[in-house]
Each structure stands twice: as C-alpha cells, then as structure tokens.
Amino acid sequence: MYVAVKGGEHAIDAAHDWLARARRGDRGVTELSVAQIREQMALAVGRVMAEGSLHDPDLAALAIKQARGDLIEAIFLIRAYRTTLPRLGHTRPLDTGAMDCIRRVSATFKDVPGGQVLGPTFDYTHRLLDFKLAAEGGADGDDAADDDTAADARPDAAPGPVPHVTGFLGRDGLIEPATPDDAPPPDLTRAPLELPATRALRLQALARGDEGFLLGMAYSTQRGYARNHAFVGELRIGAVAVEMEIPELGFAVEVGEITVTECETVNQFTGSKSEPAQFTRGYGLSFGQTERKAIAVALVDRALRWRELGEENEGAPAQDEEFVLSHADNIQATGFLEHIKLPHYVDFQSELELVRKLRRQAAQAPKTEAAQ
Amino acid sequence: MSDARKTWMGLLAKAPPETLRQLWDATGLAPGFTWLRAPEIGSTMVQGCIGGTGAPFNLGEMTVTRCALKLRDAGTVGHAYVQGRDKTHARIAALVDALMQTAQESRLRAAILDPLAADHAAHRRARAGEAAATRVDFFTMVRGEDQ
Structure with missing residues (x-):
C-alpha cells in the first residue's frame, strides 16, 4: 500500500x-x-x-x-x-476496402487481384547497419536528394480501391462471413472492461495493447500454445478517409485521412455436421504503419475466439481472455509495476516489526521449552 | 446541395492547414462573422469493422477541431470539423463553407476548392505511383521432391 x-x-x-x-x-x-x-x-x-x-x-x-x-x-x-479532450462524436466505421494502399501483401495468393505491393518495408533488407546514414550532413543530404529525384521520375498511377483478399474466399463460401452490424460497439474508455468480453471490446483492448506483450502472446500461439495455424491472408497499410456524422447538418462529411495497418489472417477450421468446412478469420487493425502489431492482434484475436468457434480450451495463455486483456495495457501495467519504487515506508515498517517479532519469538521458544 | 457541400467540406478538412491558409489569404477576403461555436478542440472515436466488413468496434480516438459561424452580411452559416488541433484551419474551413452558400461560390471554387482538389488528386497519384513501383510478382519454385 x-x-x-x-x-x-x-x-x-x-x-x-x-x-x-x-x-x-x-x-x-x-x-x-x-x-x-x-x-x-x-x-x-x-x-x-x-x-x-x-x-x-x-x-x-x-x-x-x-x-x-x-x-x-x-x-x-x-x-x-x-482524457482532457471533449468527445465530439464517433466516426463511421472505416472503409478499409477503399484504402489508398502503400503496402499490400498476401501470403496466401501470389497472383492476388490488385497485386502484391511491397511499399516502404524492412522485408528483404539484409539487416546490415548502413554507415552512410551515420555520415554527417553532406552524404546523408545528397542521398536524400537522390532519392527524391528517383521518386519524381516514377510515373504517377491511378489510385483505386483494392479488394480484400478474404472477399474472394467469401464469394465461394470458403471463409466465415464478416457481416455488417449496426449495433453500437462497447467502449473501454467509457465503461470498465467486463468479462466475458465481446469480440468488439477485445479488438479495442488489443488495438491499444502493448506491442511487445501481444507479440509474445501471438508468438506463443505459433509455437503451439493454442493451435491456430495462421496464414496472413492480407496485410495492408495505407490512407483511409475518416467520415463523421455531423448532427448540425444531418449528413456525414470527411474530417480527415489517417494511416492504418490492417491484417486479416486465414485460419483452419474443420466443419461440423451442420456446417461445411470453412476457413476462419483473425483480425487486427492499428493506427499508423504498425504491421508487427496488427499481425499480433490478428493472431491473438483468433486464439481468443476458441469458445465462439467451438474449439477446445487447451489452457494456453493466449486463449485466456482474462489473462490477455488484463495484462495487455502497458500504461496500467507500468503504473502498477513502477509504483512499487515509490515510498512504502509505513508498509515496510509494519513488515519489519513483524519479522522482528517473529525472530524474538523464535529466539525465546527454545529457552521456554528448556525451562519446562 | 448536401452532396456538393459534403464534397467541399471534405476537401477543406483534408487540406494541409498551411496550404489552405495561403489560398485563403490570397483571396484577400475578410468577411465579418459571428461565432455560433468558437473553435473547439476535441476527439472523435474512430471505428473499424471486425474482419474489415463486419460489426463495428472502437479502434481509438483522433483529434478534431470544430467550429460554426454566421456571416454578418449574407447571414449564411458555415460549419467545420477538421482533423487535428489547428483552430485557424477550422475557422477558414467554416468561412469557406459559409461563403460557398453565397454569390461568391464560383470565385471560391476557382481560388480554393479546385486547387485543393488538384493537389489532393496529385498527391494520391504520386503515392499510387510509388506503390506501383514496388509491385512484385512472386513465382513459386519447383521443389526438390517434385522432380
């Protein structure tokens, strides 16, 4: 205390x-x-x-x-x-299908309609330190200028919506549908987390969860703690317009454009007597260019769906909703962790008293026994 | 009306604040107005869809600035909801919104909205061009066991 x-x-x-x-x-x-x-x-x-x-x-x-x-x-x-900002409303759900993609890859279809677009990625780099970046002023500046010239020489292209990969699987009924719904989603910032949580609430908690924690959790599912072998059906990064209903006007307007990262995983699922075999989905969405985070969220999201999909609870940490959601928030975690370095003198004083008392009793005990 | 207004409000909101300020200053317009709602910085909760197309969930908030004003002469009302925390951006967006409902419409379209639309389109085309240059075709190799 x-x-x-x-x-x-x-x-x-x-x-x-x-x-x-x-x-x-x-x-x-x-x-x-x-x-x-x-x-x-x-x-x-x-x-x-x-x-x-x-x-x-x-x-x-x-x-x-x-x-x-x-x-x-x-x-x-x-x-x-x-917490100091007044909440002016909420946006319409983002239409990630209309994203201007700067990166879009699929690990499941090599000839995916819309193409595989690598974008500004660390993938396929050699992970060797580039000492040119350490050079002062001149060299760095020159490089940057060269890069700009290269970019200017590139032909423009017509931006266009890139269809979701899962849409192709969905057309043939090969993957579970993700059907629209008008129900207002629960909001963690307005009501404390309650368990069991809906998938919408879990995705909000995961979206703001610690990347390192979720990476570890997701990695554990890949290593066999909760069996849910995931394919990255699609990973896309790009700009999406944000539209908001304006009550004064009675219609929605675009208020801006943000960069988000979206990951859709395609996971195994054996059908049942009533349902033919279908792939299942994991989903991750995150602000900014944050692909490690989005992939991790999708894997953890999928692992947490075991009950809904009638899978076995293997007792894996990533299947434990209470464990994952209660420990994913790094601000809660660091607040509790770091507070123990603050003065606990009164607490400690009472423990010190107790230990001294126990030691006194222990020291007296043999003498008392001997006297009897 | 509302479709056209929706379009210009979106353009004004997405405009880089500095670009919009320069275009506005260049018009030399300085209409009198009264605030119906002085610029206010707040947030809006951004929603995503589960699985990209499914039920909505709350992704996180973004900052927005809003204001509303009434032109003293024309009496028209302008609204602005713009991304970020720039009150000048919101004020100019609301002024343009109000003036677009007056006889100044064609002048503002030429001086502000058309350049903004052209800039935005050019930015998108350039970004798409950069992306297209990184388009890749993967080939699957024949593996040893198939030979």
Missing part, C-alpha cells in the same frame, strides 16, 4: 530541472524538432498513436521528445492528454 509522504520539494524540483537538461543532452548537438521526429521516427510515432489510442502525429512526436524516446512514457503522456 502507498501512504502519502511529505517533503523533498527542493530535491524534486532539482531532479526535474536536471531531467529537462538531460532531455536536451549535449548542447553542442542540434536539438530535435517535433517535425523531425514526426517525419523521421514515423514508426515510433505510429506506435505511440496506436497504444496511446489517439491519432495525432504531432502530439505523438511531441510526447516522444518529452519522454526522451521512452515510448511507454510517451504513450502515458498521450493517454493523459486524451
């Missing part, structure tokens, strides 16, 4: 002052701007937006700067800021 303590104001002020100077680092090195972080640390920005559960690249970049690059601390700052 944490009991309030008093004192230390001067030390705390000095610590925060030092923190500000430590954040700035060596003044001989140019200070980072928020725009530089937003543009050049875009994947960190994506993660902070996804787990901070607030899409705003400038704010996420600012949070990363303030947090000295500690992404969980940055996510904490975003979550705290989020």
Whole structure:
C-alpha cells in the first residue's frame, strides 16, 4: 500500500530541472524538432498513436521528445492528454476496402487481384547497419536528394480501391462471413472492461495493447500454445478517409485521412455436421504503419475466439481472455509495476516489526521449552 | 446541395492547414462573422469493422477541431470539423463553407476548392505511383521432391 509522504520539494524540483537538461543532452548537438521526429521516427510515432489510442502525429512526436524516446512514457503522456479532450462524436466505421494502399501483401495468393505491393518495408533488407546514414550532413543530404529525384521520375498511377483478399474466399463460401452490424460497439474508455468480453471490446483492448506483450502472446500461439495455424491472408497499410456524422447538418462529411495497418489472417477450421468446412478469420487493425502489431492482434484475436468457434480450451495463455486483456495495457501495467519504487515506508515498517517479532519469538521458544 | 457541400467540406478538412491558409489569404477576403461555436478542440472515436466488413468496434480516438459561424452580411452559416488541433484551419474551413452558400461560390471554387482538389488528386497519384513501383510478382519454385 502507498501512504502519502511529505517533503523533498527542493530535491524534486532539482531532479526535474536536471531531467529537462538531460532531455536536451549535449548542447553542442542540434536539438530535435517535433517535425523531425514526426517525419523521421514515423514508426515510433505510429506506435505511440496506436497504444496511446489517439491519432495525432504531432502530439505523438511531441510526447516522444518529452519522454526522451521512452515510448511507454510517451504513450502515458498521450493517454493523459486524451482524457482532457471533449468527445465530439464517433466516426463511421472505416472503409478499409477503399484504402489508398502503400503496402499490400498476401501470403496466401501470389497472383492476388490488385497485386502484391511491397511499399516502404524492412522485408528483404539484409539487416546490415548502413554507415552512410551515420555520415554527417553532406552524404546523408545528397542521398536524400537522390532519392527524391528517383521518386519524381516514377510515373504517377491511378489510385483505386483494392479488394480484400478474404472477399474472394467469401464469394465461394470458403471463409466465415464478416457481416455488417449496426449495433453500437462497447467502449473501454467509457465503461470498465467486463468479462466475458465481446469480440468488439477485445479488438479495442488489443488495438491499444502493448506491442511487445501481444507479440509474445501471438508468438506463443505459433509455437503451439493454442493451435491456430495462421496464414496472413492480407496485410495492408495505407490512407483511409475518416467520415463523421455531423448532427448540425444531418449528413456525414470527411474530417480527415489517417494511416492504418490492417491484417486479416486465414485460419483452419474443420466443419461440423451442420456446417461445411470453412476457413476462419483473425483480425487486427492499428493506427499508423504498425504491421508487427496488427499481425499480433490478428493472431491473438483468433486464439481468443476458441469458445465462439467451438474449439477446445487447451489452457494456453493466449486463449485466456482474462489473462490477455488484463495484462495487455502497458500504461496500467507500468503504473502498477513502477509504483512499487515509490515510498512504502509505513508498509515496510509494519513488515519489519513483524519479522522482528517473529525472530524474538523464535529466539525465546527454545529457552521456554528448556525451562519446562 | 448536401452532396456538393459534403464534397467541399471534405476537401477543406483534408487540406494541409498551411496550404489552405495561403489560398485563403490570397483571396484577400475578410468577411465579418459571428461565432455560433468558437473553435473547439476535441476527439472523435474512430471505428473499424471486425474482419474489415463486419460489426463495428472502437479502434481509438483522433483529434478534431470544430467550429460554426454566421456571416454578418449574407447571414449564411458555415460549419467545420477538421482533423487535428489547428483552430485557424477550422475557422477558414467554416468561412469557406459559409461563403460557398453565397454569390461568391464560383470565385471560391476557382481560388480554393479546385486547387485543393488538384493537389489532393496529385498527391494520391504520386503515392499510387510509388506503390506501383514496388509491385512484385512472386513465382513459386519447383521443389526438390517434385522432380
């Protein structure tokens, strides 16, 4: 238990002052701007937006700067800021089928209609450090200029909607349908998590869950803890328009455009007497270019559906909804974990008293026995 | 009316704030107006669909800024809901929305909306071109056991 303590104001002020100077680092090195972080640390920005559960690249970049690059601390700052915002409404469900894809790959169909588009990916790189990036000014700047020229030389193409891969399987009834529904979804930010959770609530919790935790959970399913061999039916990243109903006007307008990552997995399913064999689905959606996260969410989503799909509970951690959903949030986790470093003097004092008392009793016991 | 308005409001919302400000300043327009709702920064809950097409779920929020105003001379009302936290963006978007309902319509279309639409289309075409350059054809190789 944490009991309030008093004192230390001067030390705390000095610590925060030092923190500000430590954040700035060596003044001989140019200070980072928020725009530089937003543009050049875009994947960190994506993660902070996804787990901070607030899409705003400038704010996420600012949070990363303030947090000295500690992404969980940055996510904490975003979550705290989020609570100060009045909620002006909700959007229409995103139409990811109408996405302007910058990346779209399928591991199940090599000749997928719409094509395999690699986009700006680390895949197929050699994971060798590129020392050209370490070169000061000139070389780096020149490279960037060359790249821009290359991009300018590329012919424009007509953007167009790219059909979902699962749609092709769905046409032949080979995969379970994902049918639209008008029911308003539950909202974790308005009502505390209740178990058992609906799939909609789980997907919200997973979307803001810690990437590392979900990666571990998803990996455990691949290694055999909850058998659900997944194919990445499709992974797509791109810009989608966000449309919102405007009550004053009585119609919906586009309020902006955001980048999201979507992963649809195709999983095995044996049919039953009443149902012919069909593939099943796992689904992951995440703000920003966050593909590791979206794939992990899809795998964990699928593992958590065991009951609904009439599968066996193998007692695997990834099948345990309470375990997964209660521990996926890194802000809750870090809050509880880190609070134990704060003063617990009163708590500890009572434990110390108890141990001393037990030791006194133990020391007295043999003498008492001997006396009898 | 509402379809056309929907289109221009979307263009104004998606416009880079700095581009919109420059286009607006270039018109030299400065109509008098009264606030019906001063610019307010808030959030909207972004929804996704389970499986891409199924039931909705809450993905996370995004920042939006909204405002509403009434033109003093024409009396028309302009609304804006724009992504982000830029109050100037929202004010200009609402002013253009209000003016598009007046005789200034064709002037604003030429000075602001057409350039914004052209910019947006060019940006999308360039992005699609970049993506198309990374389109790949995978070939399956014959494996040893098949020979």
